[in-house]
Amino acid sequence: MSIDDSNQLLKTIANLLANGLETKTEPFPETDKQFADVLTELRQLDQNDIKGKLVVGGFVNHPYGPDQYRCMECMYYLVHRKWCDLPELAVPVEPDWWCRLWRI
Numbered sequence: 001m002s003i004d005d006s007n008q009l010l011k012t013i014a015n016l017l018a019n020g021l022e023t024k025t026e027p028f029p030e031t032d033k034q035f036a037d038v039l040t041e042l043r044q045l046d047q048n049d050i051k052g053k054l055v056v057g058g059f060v061n062h063p064y065g066p067d068q069y070r071c072m073e074c075m076y077y078l079v080h081r082k083w084c085d086l087p088e089l090a091v092p093v094e095p096d097w098w099c100r101l102w103r104i
């Protein structure tokens with residue numbers, strides 16, 4: 001994806017979240033099995049179904065929980081590209097967002 005396309009998609013996602021898109025932040029996958037189940041659900045979506053990815057991934061446009069978890073500290077975050085490198089997501093994200101696939 002070009003930088004322009006990625007920036008455009010980031011704006012689209014930011015607007016969806018800012019407009020109050022309800023996403024599945026809970027349940028947070030505590031075990032490998034639960035994590036794999038969310039991935040399976042994501043794989044069933046069309047690769048271009050951005051809204052579906054946001055909903056199933058449980059995206060929010062702010063740090064999350066008592067520990068204020070953020071994409072910035074997630075193992076899938078590519079800081080220079082503002083990009084989530086988890087293949088089932090593969091979307092641009094801001095460093096202070098979060099989703100329930102967060103891992104360190």
Ligand code: SF4
Nearest residue numbers: 071074077084099102
């Ligand atoms: S998996 Fe979720 S928390 Fe981690 S970088 Fe991707 S969107 Fe952010």
